[in-house]
Amino acid sequence: MSGPVLAPLDVAQIRKEFSLxxxxxxxKPLHYLDSAVSGQMPNAVxxxxxxxxxxxxxxxxxxxxxxxxxxxxxxxxxxxxxRAFIHAPSAKQIIWTRGTTESLNLVAQSxxxxxxxxxxxxxxxxxxxxxxxxxxxxxATEKGASIKVIPMDDRGVLDLDSLDExxxxxxxxxxxxxxxxxxxxxxxxxxxxxxxxAKGVVVVVDGAQAVPHIAVDVMALDADFYAxxxxxxxGPTGVGVLYGKKELLESMPPWQGGGSMILSVSWEKTTFxxxxxxxxxxxxxxxxxxGLGAAIEYLNSIGxxxxxxxxxxxxxxxxxxxxxxxxxxxxxxxPGKASVLxxxxxxxxxxxxxxxxxxxxxxxxxxxxxxxxxxxRFDIPATTRASFAYFNDQAxxxxxxxxxxxxxxxxxxxxxNSAEEQG
Amino acid sequence: MASDPRxxxxxxxxxxxxxxxxxxxxxxxxHHADGQNPLCGDExxxxxxxxxxxxxxxxxEGHGCAIDVASASLxxxxxxxxxxxxxxxxxxxxxxxxRGELDPATEANxxxxxxxxxxxxxxxxxxxxAVLPWATLHSALKGEATVSTE
Numbered sequence: 001m002s003g004p005v006l007a008p009l010d011v012a013q014i015r016k017e018f019s020l021x022x023x024x025x026x027x028k029p030l031h032y033l034d035s036a037v038s039g040q041m042p043n044a045v046x047x048x049x050x051x052x053x054x055x056x057x058x059x060x061x062x063x064x065x066x067x068x069x070x071x072x073x074x075x076x077x078x079x080x081x082x083r084a085f086i087h088a089p090s091a092k093q094i095i096w097t098r099g100t101t102e103s104l105n106l107v108a109q110s111x112x113x114x115x116x117x118x119x120x121x122x123x124x125x126x127x128x129x130x131x132x133x134x135x136x137x138x139x140a141t142e143k144g145a146s147i148k149v150i151p152m153d154d155r156g157v158l159d160l161d162s163l164d165e166x167x168x169x170x171x172x173x174x175x176x177x178x179x180x181x182x183x184x185x186x187x188x189x190x191x192x193x194x195x196x197x198a199k200g201v202v203v204v205v206d207g208a209q210a211v212p213h214i215a216v217d218v219m220a221l222d223a224d225f226y227a228x229x230x231x232x233x234x235g236p237t238g239v240g241v242l243y244g245k246k247e248l249l250e251s252m253p254p255w256q257g258g259g260s261m262i263l264s265v266s267w268e269k270t271t272f273x274x275x276x277x278x279x280x281x282x283x284x285x286x287x288x289x290x291g292l293g294a295a296i297e298y299l300n301s302i303g304x305x306x307x308x309x310x311x312x313x314x315x316x317x318x319x320x321x322x323x324x325x326x327x328x329x330x331x332x333x334x335p336g337k338a339s340v341l342x343x344x345x346x347x348x349x350x351x352x353x354x355x356x357x358x359x360x361x362x363x364x365x366x367x368x369x370x371x372x373x374x375x376x377r378f379d380i381p382a383t384t385r386a387s388f389a390y391f392n393d394q395a396x397x398x399x400x401x402x403x404x405x406x407x408x409x410x411x412x413x414x415x416x417n418s419a420e421e422q423g
Numbered sequence: 424m425a426s427d428p429r430x431x432x433x434x435x436x437x438x439x440x441x442x443x444x445x446x447x448x449x450x451x452x453x454h455h456a457d458g459q460n461p462l463c464g465d466e467x468x469x470x471x472x473x474x475x476x477x478x479x480x481x482x483x484e485g486h487g488c489a490i491d492v493a494s495a496s497l498x499x500x501x502x503x504x505x506x507x508x509x510x511x512x513x514x515x516x517x518x519x520x521x522r523g524e525l526d527p528a529t530e531a532n533x534x535x536x537x538x539x540x541x542x543x544x545x546x547x548x549x550x551x552x553a554v555l556p557w558a559t560l561h562s563a564l565k566g567e568a569t570v571s572t573e
Contacts, residue, residue: 347441349488351463355546356428368464381464381486410432411489412441 009302009310011393017042021391028361031399036181036209036340036387037365039234041295048294049236049287060286061260061277075286078293079276085296086207086226087217088243095249095276096284099240100208101131103227104175106242106279107204108135110255111225112173115202118144121170123201125187126152126377127180130370132206136175145172152377156183156332163192167199174203178210178226182369182383183332184315184340186214189221197222202248208232212389213311213338215304218243230288235295239288242279249275256281307390311339314388318397325404331383339388342369345404348411350382356410357384360403362396431542431549432489435497440489445499447482458485458559458570460551465491469559476507481560488552494540495556501537507564509533514557520544521553 015021018040021030032040052074058065060072076091083091097103112135116122122136126149133147140147148166151159167174174196179186193203207228210216218226225248230239244252254261254272258281263271272278299307318341322328327346345353354366365385368375375381386400449470458467465487472480481503483495498517502510516532519525520541527538543553562570 349491351488351549351552352432352490355549356432359428367462372464375464410429411437 006303006306006309009306009390011310011391014302014391017044018391019043025361025363026359029399031360031362031392031396033386033388033392033396033400034363034365035212035389035392036232036385038231038237039212039389040391041234041236041291042298044298045235045291045294049291052287052290057287059283071286074290075284078289081293081296082241085216085300086211086241086243087219089219090246092275093243093246093249095242095244095279096289097227097240097242098238098285099229099231100206100227101240103225103240103242104131104204104206105135106255107225107227107244108139110252110279111202111248112136112139113142114251114253116140116143116145116172119170120145120172121168122147123150123166123171123174123196124148125150125158125176127156127158127183127185127187127371127374128175128177129181129206129208130372131208132175132177132204133373136173149373150176152185154378155334156180156185156337157334158185158187158192160188160192160195163195167196167201169199171199171201174201175206176203177206177208178216179207179213179338179340180332180371180374181209181340182342182371182374182385183334184337184342185332185334186210186336186338189223193222193224209338209340212299213308215308224248230292230295233292233295234299235292236288239285239292241292244275246275249279252279254278254281258282260284302390310390311388314392314394314397315339315341317394318386318388318400321397321401322404325401325408327408328404331378331380340385341387342383342385344380344383345407348407350384352411353384353404353407356407357400357403360399360406362400362403364400428546431540431546433539433542435536435539436489436493439493439496443483443492443496445482445496445503446484448484449480449482454563454566456559456563456567456570458555458562460487460491460555463488463552465552465555467491467495467555467559469495469556469563471560471563473507473564478502478505478507478510483556487555488549490540490543490549490552491555494553497537497539498556498560501535502560510560511564513537514561517557518554521550 058067058071060075079091079094082094196203202224204225205223207226211228211233224245226243228241231237261273261278261281329344331342350366367382452470453473454471456469467485469483481499513533521543523544540553543549558570
């Protein structure tokens, strides 16, 4: 891909903005290769949240006090930052949630309940996270609908040749991840959404792993719903976003009831707010929303295109280095994938790998990554996953590689032919 | 701070992981239980033949990490031929040891070479791996069919 030459990131300088990354771990430098599980917050975000709590906090959308008005303004400014970040047409289409999981449950429970009936089909991709599977299974059970799965190949690329065929007249909704949290695959959403729309199917996108790596434009994608979390985006936990098309959101019944989401309440009848208030019952995560706004500003100050270029270069380097390790197999080799690198070592369980890496100061995720159907597809119980962010550099990759050699050393060279010996 | 993982991943554990003892299934059996750690996906099926209050035979199947597999392998070897009551005492002592509540060097115990797993106490997230076979054994002896250690 050609484009303008981008200034490389000054990783050493960036790291200084993260206290955690400057703190030794087991007496060794910390190599945080786990941003896909949760990003780290730069000090600027932490300080913005602390400033809000110290000097600006009260509840929002309540009362006539100046303090309340200013808290509301900061809160709504954060919503506008999110709108601009994903190129949504209106901040009213940005709904605050607790995270991607809650966003997806909101769609299933509100839109899904109102629009699905017995015999309908829900189409999901083979690489979904549990959060884009289980809410649909719950809905399918309730409605008597069924779930169909778009298969993928051994690289972790979806079989789109079968998509048209799978989009039967019974399909109401397609749930698909933008970027796979295990495989790193970046799905060709524009093409998939267009195919779904041609059949009148609503598309719900899990964007949790995409937003830290890709400049997302929900209008260009033509996504009906797009969900993501603050904490994968250098922001705090406890806040997430649901974007939806205006006409869809307006047609949907409220999900949770309570304060903030009503126009008036009497014993006889309650009338609801318009969007987004209709979907935001109760006191929202105010400091967290403001923190997420600050995280977006921080990422914009570095530049998403520079971040993407840096991560791709690091992924290429790590892929080359890991491929040189005998007995190591990378799971997920889709072209153009994001900086998520899952692997397995012959005869060594990922949890043992993870424990030994941890001792070397290399923090990775070992497990099924809340994607058990993906594990089953590749016939493995779990993987070890390293994920790379803008604050990682080649030294982190080198530490990972050295620690993997430690694992092999501890387990002994002949572990590599032992997997079949059990029993 | 976690201790050097080499203190835990000793040769005996590596070796039992590589070649687990008593791997398989007893059919028929008098007692059985399935254990799992849902968060990590480890699964274990335990089958036993208990005659006159004594564990005549015991086997395990399943998959998991080295700590889990070696623990199951060493456990089955340790309790085979023992009275049920003694196996229960060992299960409790093992559980206390990996939680750092029992130091095999100073407190009388029946653990023998199972004290190899003492190092697990420095890796709190791995305690459940070492304990899974023992929790499953406990369930089987109590007549419960399934157990989860999370």
